[in-house]
Amino acid sequence: xxxxLLITGAGAAGIAxxxxxxxxxxxxxxxxxxREQPGGILPQCLHxxxxxxxxxxxxxxxxxxxxxxxxxxxxxxRLALGTxxxxxxxxxxxxxxxxxxLTELCFERLILAAGCRERSIGSLPVAxxxxxxxxxxxxxxxxxxxxxxxxxxxxxxxxxxxxxLIMARQLVLAGKHVIAVVxxxxxxxxMARNYHRCIEAFRIPMIYRATVSALHGRSRLSGVTLRRLxxxxxxxxxxxxxxxxxxxxxxxxxxxxxxxxxxxFLAGNCHRVHELVDSAVAEAEAIGARVGGExxx
Amino acid sequence: xxxFDVVVIGGGLLGCFTARNLCRRRLHxxxxxxxxxxxxxxxxxxxxxxxxGYDHKxxxxxxxMTVRANARFAELCAELDVPFSRCGSLMLSCGEKADAVLRExxxxxxxxxxxxxxxxxxxxxxxxxxxxxxxxxxALYAPTAGTVNPWxxxxxxxxxxxxxxxxxxxxxxxxxxxxxxxxxxxxxxxEVFACRAVVNCAGLYAxxxxxxxxxxxxxxxxxxxxxxxxxxxxxxxxxxIIQYEPExxxxxxxAVPTVEGSLLLGPSERxxxxxxxxxEKGLASVRExxxxxxxxxxLGAVIRSFAAVRPNPRREDGGSIGSFVIENPAPGFWSMxxxxxxxxxxxxxxxxxxAEKAAxxxxxxxxxxxxxxxxGIKKARGMSWExxxxxxxxxxDYGEVVCCCEDxxxxxxxxxxxxxxxxxxxxxxxxxxxxxxxxxxRCQQKLLALLARELGVPEDAVTxxxxxxxxxxxxxxAD
Numbered sequence: 001x002x003x004x005l006l007i008t009g010a011g012a013a014g015i016a017x018x019x020x021x022x023x024x025x026x027x028x029x030x031x032x033x034x035r036e037q038p039g040g041i042l043p044q045c046l047h048x049x050x051x052x053x054x055x056x057x058x059x060x061x062x063x064x065x066x067x068x069x070x071x072x073x074x075x076x077x078r079l080a081l082g083t084x085x086x087x088x089x090x091x092x093x094x095x096x097x098x099x100x101x102l103t104e105l106c107f108e109r110l111i112l113a114a115g116c117r118e119r120s121i122g123s124l125p126v127a128x129x130x131x132x133x134x135x136x137x138x139x140x141x142x143x144x145x146x147x148x149x150x151x152x153x154x155x156x157x158x159x160x161x162x163x164x165l166i167m168a169r170q171l172v173l174a175g176k177h178v179i180a181v182v183x184x185x186x187x188x189x190x191m192a193r194n195y196h197r198c199i200e201a202f203r204i205p206m207i208y209r210a211t212v213s214a215l216h217g218r219s220r221l222s223g224v225t226l227r228r229l230x231x232x233x234x235x236x237x238x239x240x241x242x243x244x245x246x247x248x249x250x251x252x253x254x255x256x257x258x259x260x261x262x263x264x265f266l267a268g269n270c271h272r273v274h275e276l277v278d279s280a281v282a283e284a285e286a287i288g289a290r291v292g293g294e295x296x297x
Numbered sequence: 298x299x300x301f302d303v304v305v306i307g308g309g310l311l312g313c314f315t316a317r318n319l320c321r322r323r324l325h326x327x328x329x330x331x332x333x334x335x336x337x338x339x340x341x342x343x344x345x346x347x348x349x350g351y352d353h354k355x356x357x358x359x360x361x362m363t364v365r366a367n368a369r370f371a372e373l374c375a376e377l378d379v380p381f382s383r384c385g386s387l388m389l390s391c392g393e394k395a396d397a398v399l400r401e402x403x404x405x406x407x408x409x410x411x412x413x414x415x416x417x418x419x420x421x422x423x424x425x426x427x428x429x430x431x432x433x434x435x436a437l438y439a440p441t442a443g444t445v446n447p448w449x450x451x452x453x454x455x456x457x458x459x460x461x462x463x464x465x466x467x468x469x470x471x472x473x474x475x476x477x478x479x480x481x482x483x484x485x486x487x488e489v490f491a492c493r494a495v496v497n498c499a500g501l502y503a504x505x506x507x508x509x510x511x512x513x514x515x516x517x518x519x520x521x522x523x524x525x526x527x528x529x530x531x532x533x534x535x536x537x538i539i540q541y542e543p544e545x546x547x548x549x550x551x552a553v554p555t556v557e558g559s560l561l562l563g564p565s566e567r568x569x570x571x572x573x574x575x576x577e578k579g580l581a582s583v584r585e586x587x588x589x590x591x592x593x594x595x596l597g598a599v600i601r602s603f604a605a606v607r608p609n610p611r612r613e614d615g616g617s618i619g620s621f622v623i624e625n626p627a628p629g630f631w632s633m634x635x636x637x638x639x640x641x642x643x644x645x646x647x648x649x650x651x652a653e654k655a656a657x658x659x660x661x662x663x664x665x666x667x668x669x670x671x672x673g674i675k676k677a678r679g680m681s682w683e684x685x686x687x688x689x690x691x692x693x694d695y696g697e698v699v700c701c702c703e704d705x706x707x708x709x710x711x712x713x714x715x716x717x718x719x720x721x722x723x724x725x726x727x728x729x730x731x732x733x734x735x736x737x738x739r740c741q742q743k744l745l746a747l748l749a750r751e752l753g754v755p756e757d758a759v760t761x762x763x764x765x766x767x768x769x770x771x772x773x774x775a776d
Binding site: 034082084086095097098099100101102104117118120121122123125126127128129130131132133135136138139142143147149150151152153154213214218219220240241253256 | 693762
């Protein structure tokens, strides 16, 4: 099997790249995603704030997804969902896996739009036990918004990036007690509007210059040790859930070791972490237009 | 009251291998495990090294067993379909005192006929492992050293024992043991068992189990140790097991390229604690040692830290015991108390040793139907593309990747559940899902849903590792 343009990741960036490559004249595009639905992480982002630049409105993640998938449906871009890209090789071939089998695919250009993964608490030198009840912010968001699952009752949030701030608000709205958002820096790490809308508006306590130094509880989390970074003072905070927003890591494992070949392009959050979907989309559109133009019929 | 010929207490590596080897005889066997799965205690966390055998005093049971076990290890792993990497080890010295220690170990090894040992100069060592510190003055190279995943080995032995007729009873905690005219009566929190012989493999609690009926001359004093795991993508990982023998006589440090492709660093040394809590100082000491021994290693690639507990055997006067202790306080009762390093290497040997004692006592003949072979879960990772395509044709679940970091498919997860996994950790240990760089943030939800569906329980009843560790709803009860 072959395609001129392979795009891995059907989130905001992948879809934007596909749309602009199509508009630039490329007529052989395959857009692949491991999820069963297009949109990447957008469908789990129930809050508003997407697409101000592209659509002049503050849309929710699902609404934004609807807009871009409607546009995608009007093109001839082929969408392969529930499909894992197992390997990308230097001879411009890729191996795809889905329930019908393996496919070896030859391509001319590859746009990697694989987004980010979240840094997990495992990377921090945290002492104590390793109990249940610790989730990354994106994981908690997916569990609550896509699967209707209840992550916990007494929640501490570690890390005040946008995802941490947004999840703090969502947990409060879900009736949970958010004890505080803990941040090691002297100010929050998110956008001003998220801080105002999520933290100030809901009067969620912020604890700056602090971190979680130990986890407690043999089976389920029963509490954490909070350490103040300036005084090294420690206190025990009972909680049954810890949500971590420790930062995003561009997901490029698929092309690790391939160097920087002239057929490979990175778009969106796997290139660099964007604060806004509009900015990731603008980057992906520019790449899509350029690559699509080169491949135009 | 159910009756068995032999009851094995404890489902760690030793219990699993004792049960497996008892199956070689015509015996009715039960293994009692307090937890929900095998290998959740001492066997869950350790350095994962299959030792060559030069460390121990020639002529001791420990030395003999280790050399023999190492020689048989590839065959054992082939029988049980468990990955084993005979990657060889380099024990490093960075000074005269440790040079002398290595020479002594080398001579020890020669007298034990440990194959292929060589003393290398610092230069020769760095030729083999260019990422090592330039401070290396000499190294003891042991080509027969290797690594195996400890719980994978234990699970394999338990599956093989069950396939050969042993009954594995989980969530069954021993509360008391009594002597009867026919043998022993074992009271648990589930039911009462009668048996003719007992093999006590209760790990950290082996002294306490023995003391339910007999005095024990050995006390277990547990100590903890911390480990770090580096992502397989980390730069400058060594290809051999690196063991650093510090000049100050302090605790050694290991870097082990695991069968999964990650790098295991540790252990740290720290105070006695009977829990699996990680120590911050311990982690810092592991990082410090790693940075010294392997200066180019990318310590930013740490994906997990964990703690292990080891059952140090001590005499009543507090003196430490270097040998394996296998007590036989009364006819038909054996206790393996405080078996630590190299317990993983010697698991099958020790199991065989105890099983043969019990079988001789019971005068049990050979079980001609014993089959030593077990098949592992077929892993998509590591298959050729042709094999993988064929696997998907026969089972479309092989086409669906559940854990994208470790490339684990839905077929593997479902098979793990079919084989008895009831918790997230049990699935993780059997498949490798959640062990990669995202530590389950992307796949744990899928595993949870599959467990709930396959076990026929609501999602909020699914646990990480047994009752009280429910993943949803904040947990059912506080600790």
